[in-house]
Amino acid sequence: MTSRRALGRRHGLAIAALPAVALALVPTLAPASETGPPSATGVASPQEAAPAATPADRFQAGNSLYQAGDHEGAIEAWLGLYEDGFESGELHYNIGNAYFRLGELGRAILFYERASVALPRDESVRTNLELARSMTADQITPLPGFWVPRVVAWAVQLVPRGWLIAILALGYLGLASILLYRLLSTGPPRWTRHAAIAAAALTVVVGTNLLIREFGIGRAERGVILQTEAAVQSAPSDDPSLQLFTIHEGAVVRIDRRSSDWLEIVLEDGKVGWVRAGDLETI
Numbered sequence: 001m002t003s004r005r006a007l008g009r010r011h012g013l014a015i016a017a018l019p020a021v022a023l024a025l026v027p028t029l030a031p032a033s034e035t036g037p038p039s040a041t042g043v044a045s046p047q048e049a050a051p052a053a054t055p056a057d058r059f060q061a062g063n064s065l066y067q068a069g070d071h072e073g074a075i076e077a078w079l080g081l082y083e084d085g086f087e088s089g090e091l092h093y094n095i096g097n098a099y100f101r102l103g104e105l106g107r108a109i110l111f112y113e114r115a116s117v118a119l120p121r122d123e124s125v126r127t128n129l130e131l132a133r134s135m136t137a138d139q140i141t142p143l144p145g146f147w148v149p150r151v152v153a154w155a156v157q158l159v160p161r162g163w164l165i166a167i168l169a170l171g172y173l174g175l176a177s178i179l180l181y182r183l184l185s186t187g188p189p190r191w192t193r194h195a196a197i198a199a200a201a202l203t204v205v206v207g208t209n210l211l212i213r214e215f216g217i218g219r220a221e222r223g224v225i226l227q228t229e230a231a232v233q234s235a236p237s238d239d240p241s242l243q244l245f246t247i248h249e250g251a252v253v254r255i256d257r258r259s260s261d262w263l264e265i266v267l268e269d270g271k272v273g274w275v276r277a278g279d280l281e282t283i
Contacts, residue, residue: 089118
């Protein structure tokens, strides 16, 4: 399998096979330098003589391990990238696939959920997430949601991120050009005023959309239960008499409040309770 040069949609993937994909990783923060300082004698140290593998090489190494059936090795390679600060929807998707192969349903769902945040329109991610969630012990029926949040969420994700960035850049350039023209002209045409208003409005709308997507503004904090079974309490206490019910690995919950080592969660069917913070991991 060859490495792809762009982060984008995967083509020709068999969903049932839960394949790994290759990509050129885009780091969200630079990893620490892996080379040592120059030697006192001026001779290259072993670290300098053997340059560290690039993120793309490390990703491809994980792909090779996955294809060879070494899913634990693939996870180790990919998680090393993730822990070094490299992140992408495709990386999360691959980690989810490997965990699924190992039967670790909770972590598979966790990384599929993370992939779906980065790739909300990706059919492969959505299909694999639905498959994994259908295999959980808790078959929770979500409450019908109010239509306004659904419409807003749909509108925010309607335009791909790359297009939003391009439109925003064009809006800024257009607005700056029109304003500069009006400043330098002795009698600018009336249409330039309307064009400047339109460019400014476009820039504000697209910029706001991009900010909401990039920073998760208004997005509820969610988590996935990773323990085989977790007790849900009516209060942040281990008192057995306060236990309401239990939930199991792979359940997706909303996190409403925190109290020391406890989290107040809301299930998709509306049930509310407290669990130990160590029972889940945030998406």
